[in-house]
Amino acid sequence: MKVNIPLKSVVDNSYDITIDTISKIHFDTKVAIITNPKVAGLHLGYLLSKITAKELYIITIPDGEEYKNQNSIDLILESLFNHKFNRKSLLIAFGGGVIGDMTGYISSIYQRGIDFIQIPTTLLSQVDASVGGKTGMNNSYGKNLVGAFHQPNTVLIDPYFLTTLADREFGAGVAEIVKMAVTFNKDFFEFLENADLKDPLILQEAIKQAVQTKADVVAKDEKENGIRAALNYGHTFGHVIENETKYKKYLHGEAVAIGMVMANETALKMNLMNEKEALRVKNLLEKYNLPTSYKIEDTRSFYETFYLDKKSSDSAITFIIPIGIGGVKISDEIDVGTIMCVLNKFGDFNV
Numbered sequence: 598m599k600v601n602i603p604l605k606s607v608v609d610n611s612y613d614i615t616i617d618t619i620s621k622i623h624f625d626t627k628v629a630i631i632t633n634p635k636v637a638g639l640h641l642g643y644l645l646s647k648i649t650a651k652e653l654y655i656i657t658i659p660d661g662e663e664y665k666n667q668n669s670i671d672l673i674l675e676s677l678f679n680h681k682f683n684r685k686s687l688l689i690a691f692g693g694g695v696i697g698d699m700t701g702y703i704s705s706i707y708q709r710g711i712d713f714i715q716i717p718t719t720l721l722s723q724v725d726a727s728v729g730g731k732t733g734m735n736n737s738y739g740k741n742l743v744g745a746f747h748q749p750n751t752v753l754i755d756p757y758f759l760t761t762l763a764d765r766e767f768g769a770g771v772a773e774i775v776k777m778a779v780t781f782n783k784d785f786f787e788f789l790e791n792a793d794l795k796d797p798l799i800l801q802e803a804i805k806q807a808v809q810t811k812a813d814v815v816a817k818d819e820k821e822n823g824i825r826a827a828l829n830y831g832h833t834f835g836h837v838i839e840n841e842t843k844y845k846k847y848l849h850g851e852a853v854a855i856g857m858v859m860a861n862e863t864a865l866k867m868n869l870m871n872e873k874e875a876l877r878v879k880n881l882l883e884k885y886n887l888p889t890s891y892k893i894e895d896t897r898s899f900y901e902t903f904y905l906d907k908k909s910s911d912s913a914i915t916f917i918i919p920i921g922i923g924g925v926k927i928s929d930e931i932d933v934g935t936i937m938c939v940l941n942k943f944g945d946f947n948v
């Protein structure tokens with residue numbers, strides 16, 4: 598005997614991403630702004646001059662990746678229950694990727710799902726993390742292993758927040774912009790080569806193009822069953838670098854920059870990219886003081902650490918390899934010899 602539940606209806610999760618000064622807005626419901634003390638100290642006054650609500654609460658959790666865990670989730674949930682948030686209430690993620698991922702995750706589980714808005718304050722979260730609905734937290738098994746795809750209702754990207762960003766944080770965001778251009782958009786890459794992203798108007802245009810690129814990819818493959826994996830260009834290698842350096846030496850975007858150079862080296866070995874193209878990518882990263890070299894002490898151990906990446910299954914490691922500039926190949930069939938050859942090159946530290 599069988600009972601069928603027909604659940605074929607298409608849900609419209611479309612939303613807008615606004616790249617502009619935030620407009621004044623009033624919400625006729627309970628709203629919680631979830632942030633950290635650093636962002637609150639710098640920018641909460643500005644946000645509160647724009648956003649009002651029937652009841653408005655501020656929930657802060659400590660700043661840092663090490664707080665992206667169940668403990669912080671529980672603290673935020675407790676606050677929402679204490680303030681009697683209901684299914685019509687709204688959460689606002691106000692901060693970088695950690696705040697965005699956790700707020701999104703909570704909004705996916707609180708009373709089985711409530712609305713949330715992303716207001717990203719770092720360049721990295723403006724061009725990547727706040728768009729596309731990946732939410733979650735870390736646990737003792739690894740990063741982002743618990744979470745959900747849960748799209749925000751809208752994303753408000755206000756370039757004003759970037760005025761206080763430290764140079765390294767800025768560079769880390771540029772790495773993700775370069776990632777979008779190398780994998781999907783040759784014209785955008787050429788624009789970046791000739792642009793100075795420190796110019797606010799040019800930066801705004803670059804944010805727009807990066808977000809448009811990501812939006813197009815997410816629209817094709819929301820749950821990362823295919824092409825969305827290309828957005829992990831630089832990440833397979835970069836995650837190992839972050840792991841080896843205990844998440845202390847490099848910002849995520851910096852490790853991704855080195856990872857992109859390693860992926861390009863793989864592309865060179867596979868004749869998918871030429872020396873000139875690889876050099877252009879390296880030069881662009883170095884223009885924003887991003888690191889492009891790394892000394893691998895133990896290539897075998899580096900290779901084994903790929904398996905800790907959640908995107909790799911037991912038997913296959915997924916690599917994202919550029920095809921020239923503006924194209925990309927996703928493969929879990931690259932032979933060990935090719936990868937070891939790349940890693941050995943970095944073992945010699947002569948790239």
Ligand code: GLY
Binds near residue numbers: 725726731828
């Ligand atoms: N940051 C990669 C993605 O959202 O798919």
